Amino acid sequence: MAYENGVLVYGEAKDGRLLSITGELLNVGRQLADSLGQPLSAALIGEGTAELAQEAIALGADKVFVVDDAIFAEYLHDLHVPAAVNVAKEVDPYIILAGQTASGRDLAPHLAFHLDTGIAIDCTALEIDSSTNRMRATRPFSGGNFRQVIGVKTQPQMATIRSKAIDGAAPDTSRTGEVVNVNHGVDASQSRMKFIESKPIESEGVRLEDADVVVSGGRGIGGPEGFEGLEDLAAIFDGGAVGGSRAATDSGFTAPERMVGITGVIVAPNLYMAIGISGASQHLAGCGGAKTIVAINTDEEAQIFGSSSFGVVGDYKQVVPAFAEEVKKLLQG
Amino acid sequence: MRIVTCVKQMPDPESPASLYSIDDVNKKVVPSSNVPPDVSDYDRYGVEAALMLKDKDADVHISVVSLGIDHSLDVIKRPVAMGCDDLYLIQGEDLDDPDPSITSHGLVAAVNQIGDVDLITFGRQSGNRDQASVGPGVAVILGWPCVTNAVDLEDIGDGKLRVERLSEGGTEIVEVNLPAVLTFSSEMPHQPRYATMRGIMQAKRVEPTIWSASDLGLDVASLEKIEVLDVFFPTSTTEVEIIEGDSPAEAGRALAQRLREARVI
Structure with a gap:
């Protein structure tokens, strides 16, 4: 019976460390497993993941299923999906969770269809x-306009979780658990896809998703030159980065990888400044986790004000330089 | 090359949430009659990707396939007006924005009816469900490889496509063997093209092939894997404090001081 096998989460690791989504998955996975009175397992598929198994146990896993092979160094759909299917068949869990991340959003729905089950995304x-x-x-759903509660009618019941929506588990190094090495059974030579190269974005300073302060611009910025002023503002803050709404990135005002939103980067900074952004729900879904949202917009009816703690109704071209100058003064003083 | 591009008709995504009501019995959100139908936004990028291949090779044939309850021909013919060749509709009362499992099996049945398909393109996710599951579902059922969140593609011959896709912190290039499924995101080199006058005339002449689920041998109810238990509007708890000043610059300075006072900065 799969019920006794509890919850399986697919953790993610990069450069020899577990990513924050893994702690979030283990936290919510632990809660579900405890509600059921069943164990929590973690699958770690990657290169060098064997060394991270104890860390996953400290974060709440009872059992860690390790697939550690150089062929999994980069996420490649045609290798990771069959490996994940094989782990799921070995564990035979009641519930499977993954992260809604760059790789998880590819892996999870494929896994669901391979296991002939349903998934809440x-x-x-x-x-x-x-x-x-x-x-x-x-x-x-619908870009964040509505909420729904999904029940999965088939087993295993699957779900992906939005990054930063759930707190990460606090590590407890006294926890003990079991580590199982899984034979992944994947023959890389049979892959129908070939990884050619990655094109990382060369960005200076902090990564958008890790930034403490995010200064974002939207359609109201008017063009790429307006973003220069936002760069200057972000640079004043320690850990500041620049983002944009989809309207701004699709119009070429700023680089596509800076898009904050449900289909772009999800951020949860201390301060999020939405400048010239109307506040479409798909954008708010990407910045709703911010501690404080500040909106600057000429349109006092803009939806963004409904989600902000502070706002200024006015032209950013006049508001932002004065704001930046004053912030600089305050931070130095 | 024979391409199928899948598009969904959905309520206009620019319409505010206030134009919707909750149907508690059927656990759905229902748009008012003031919300016009539209083609799901990301699907236009899947159409554009197919047309980019056709631009380079006139022998490429593109069929548009859509599954749903009440297609508006004006809306669903837009991809044909952009340059696609023909249109297939899977329609029925039992296909009202169904579970991704049902949609995937329906689209696969249509692809099998059309026959000899080399490539299927999608948008990365629908604009009204955001599940991003139907492209993967079709790929798994057909046993084809799938590249999700693609942003560019090139036919490099020898039955292979070179595809650029979004990855963590940038993009990556992969080569994929045909037949394959690709889903497209909006970070493409250019925006989806507009319909041409010639395309609009062409679309007027195209008669869609229409199938019901049973025409395709589908037992819809048996395919359902998820159910909606509840649906509701999110509650907003934020009360905005508007910072004013004698001039916009004054307001900017006051904002900085207020953020300092609130220990935000």
């Missing part, structure tokens, strides 16, 4: 219905 909360012992998965 991009969830912000998961719980067990104590009367049925089934998972209730809450997710925003």
Whole structure:
């Protein structure tokens, strides 16, 4: 019976460390497993992941299934999906969770169809219905305009979680668990896809998703030259980075990888400044985790004000330089 | 090369949430009659990708396939007006924005009916469900490789495509063997093209092939894998504090001081 096999989460690692989504998955996975009174397992597929198994145990896993092979150094669909399917068949869990990340959003729906089961995508909360012992998965949809609770009718019940929607587990190094090495059974020579090269974005300073302060511009910025002023503002802050709405990136005002939103980067900085951004729900889904949102917009009816703590109604071309100058003064003083 | 590009008709995504109501019995959000139908935004990029291959090779044939309950021909013919060749609709009361499992099996049945398909393109996700599951589902059912979140493509011959796709922190280049499934994101080298006058005339003449689920041998109910238990509007708790000043610059300075006072900076 799969029920006894509890919850399996697909962790993610890069450059020899677990990514924050892994701690988030283990935290919510632990809660579900405890509600069911069943174990929590983690799958770690990658290169050098054997060394991270203890860390996953400290974050809440009872059992870690390790697939450690150089062929998994980069996420490649045609290798990772069959390896993930093989782990799922070995573990035979009741619930499977993955992250809604660059690789997880590719892996998870494929895995669901391979296992002939249903999946709730991009969830912000998961719980067990104590009367049925089934998972209730809450997710925003329609660009964040509405919420729905999904039940998966088939087993294993699957879900992906939005990054930064759930707190990461706090490590407890006294926890003990079991580590199982899994024979992944994947023959790389049979792959129908070949990885050629990666084109990382050369960016100076902090990564957008890690930034403490994000200064974002939208359609109202008017063009690429306007973004120079936003760069200057972001540079004043320690850990500042520049983002944009989809309207700004699709119009070429700023680089596509700077898009903050449901289909771009999800940020959760201390301060998020939305400048000339109307506040479409798909954008808000990408910055809703910010501690404080500040909006600057000429349109006092703009939706962004409804999600902001502070706002200025006015032309950013006049507001931002004075704001930047004053911030500089305050930070120096 | 024979390409199928899959498009979804959905309510206009620019319409505000206030034009929708909640149907608690059927667990759906229902747009008011003021919300016009549209082609799901990302699907236009899947159409554009197919047309980019056709630009380089006139022998490329592109079929548009859509599954749903009540297609508006004006809307669903837009990809044909952009340059696609023909149109197939899978329609029925039982296909009202269904579960991705049902949609995937329906599209696969249509692809099998069309026959000899080399490539299927999609948008990365629909604009009203955001599930990003139907492209992968079609690929798994057909046993084809799938590249998701593609942003550029090139036919390099020898039955292979070179595809650029979004990855963590940038993009990556992969080569994929045909037949394959690709889903497209909006970070493409250019925006989807507009319909041409000639395309619009051409689209008027195209008669869609229409199938029901049972025409395609689908048992819809047996394919459903997820259910909606509840649906609701998100509650907003934020109350905005508008910072004013005698001039925009004054307001900017006051904002900085207020953020300092609130210990935000």
